[in-house]
Structure formats: structure tokens, C-alpha cells
Amino acid sequence: xxxxxxxxxxxxxxxxxxxxxxxxxxxxxxxxxxxxxxxxxxxxxxxxxxxxxxxxxxxxxxxxxxxxxxxxxxxxxxxxxxxxxxxxxxxxxxxxxxxxxxxxxxxxxxx
Amino acid sequence: xxxxxxxxxxxxxxxxxxxxxxxxxxxxxxxxxxxxxxxxxxxxxxxxxxxxxxxxxxxxxxxxxxxxxxxxxxxxxxxxxxxxxxxxxxxxxxxxxxxxxxxxxxxxxxx
Numbered sequence: 596x597x598x599x600x601x602x603x604x605x606x607x608x609x610x611x612x613x614x615x616x617x618x619x620x621x622x623x624x625x626x627x628x629x630x631x632x633x634x635x636x637x638x639x640x641x642x643x644x645x646x647x648x649x650x651x652x653x654x655x656x657x658x659x660x661x662x663x664x665x666x667x668x669x670x671x672x673x674x675x676x677x678x679x680x681x682x683x684x685x686x687x688x689x690x691x692x693x694x695x696x697x698x699x700x701x702x703x704x705x706x
Numbered sequence: 707x708x709x710x711x712x713x714x715x716x717x718x719x720x721x722x723x724x725x726x727x728x729x730x731x732x733x734x735x736x737x738x739x740x741x742x743x744x745x746x747x748x749x750x751x752x753x754x755x756x757x758x759x760x761x762x763x764x765x766x767x768x769x770x771x772x773x774x775x776x777x778x779x780x781x782x783x784x785x786x787x788x789x790x791x792x793x794x795x796x797x798x799x800x801x802x803x804x805x806x807x808x809x810x811x812x813x814x815x816x817x
Binding site (some may be wrong): 599601628636637638640643651653655659660685687689693694695696697698700702 | 736737739741746747748749750751754794796804805806807808809810
């Protein structure tokens with residue numbers, strides 16, 4: 596069965612650089628979530644999209660933005676990267692009122 | 707304030723023992739999920755509970771949803787080293803609202 600695909604799996608950036616993370620949800624899933632997970636922490640909600648419209652916003656810094664495209668894939672854009680942005684970034688998708696499935700995540704390291 | 711409170715946060719037991727992990731909230735949820743996460747990987751869905759009082763079994767794992775749909779428990783019988791991991795409960799109130807997570811329970815099963 597198709598799963599949530601995230602790319603890249605690993606990314607190393609320098610401070611003040613920009614990063615773009617991509618998420619391809621499971622086909623026919625209409626909701627996409629982005630989460631940030633620091634070492635030893637639970638996933639923290641960043642932002643979600645329902646039918647290509649932003650549906651909810653969590654603790655996403657102003658330096659970050661995201662969008663969902665017509666083919667339902669989503670991108671998380673992160674600018675002016677800081678050391679503290681180093682974390683695992685997960686994307687999850689679900690169809691309305693059903694359970695969410697997660698991608699493998701992107702490990703971002705800012706040096 | 708954590709919407710979902712998991713306990714214990716850390717648990718280390720010997721192979722063959724039984725254990726229970728709790729996920730509590732003051733909010734009512736339309737559904738609640740349990741996930742298991744390995745280091746560096748995305749959370750993997752174990753089960754979804756929907757109906758108050760519902761009990762679901764997955765081999766040695768038993769999941770229960772509270773009658774009022776505010777809390778849940780995960781019971782593992784005869785734990786094995788392969789059960790080691792981070793167990794997360796997550797819930798939403800339906801629709802396209804964000805999926806919130808508990809802090810997680812880091813379970814270690816010692817051979």
C-alpha cells in the first residue's frame with residue numbers, strides 16, 4: 596500500500612540558509628500535517644492543510660511557511676535557519692475523520 | 707498545558723513482565739490513536755479507538771478507550787525486547803483539526 600513519502604530523508608544546512616522539505620500524502624487523503632520533533636521530545640504540531648487550504652496553525656516560526664499544491668503534495672519552507680531548527684520533521688496525512696499516517700521524516704541538521 | 711497526559715514517561719522492565727501505559731485528558735475526543743516510534747523513524751499507527759469503552763487487541767497488546775472518550779490505556783502482556791520504543795497517544799476532535807500528541811512513553815524491555 597502507498598505510504599506518505601517525505602524527501603529528503605536527511606538534510607544538512609548552514610545557519611541562515613534556506614531549506615525546503617517535501618511531503619507526498621497517501622492518495623485520496625485530504626489533510627496534511629507537519630510536525631517538528633526535537634531529540635527526546637514528542638512531535639510538536641506546526642501546520643496543517645485540508646483540501647489545499649491551511650486549516651490550522653501551531654507553533655510554527657514566522658521564518659517557516661508551508662503550502663499544499665494542486666496535486667496535494669505539500670512543502671515546508673524554512674528560511675534563516677538556526678541551530679535550534681535541527682530536528683526531525685514529520686509529515687502525516689489522513690482522510691477526514693480517519694487515522695493519520697506518518698512519513699519516515701526528514702532529519703534536518705543545521706550547522 | 708498538555709492536552710494529552712501520558713504516564714509513565716519512562717518505563718524499563720524485564721522481558722516477560724506486564725505493563726500498562728495511560729493516556730489521559732480532560733477533553734472528549736472523537737477518536738484516539740496509539741503509535742509506536744523507533745529512533746529516527748516516523749510514528750507507526752498501532753490502533754485507532756473510536757467508541758467509548760471499546761477494547762481492541764493486537765497480539766499481546768490490549769488497547770482500551772474510556773467510557774467518556776477522554777482517556778485510554780495500552781496494556782502489554784509478557785513484554786519482549788522487540789516492544790522497546792516510544793509509544794505515543796494522539797487524538798483529535800474530528801474534522802480537519804490538528805492531531806495532538808501525548809508526551810510519549812519511552813519503553814525499554816530488558817532481556
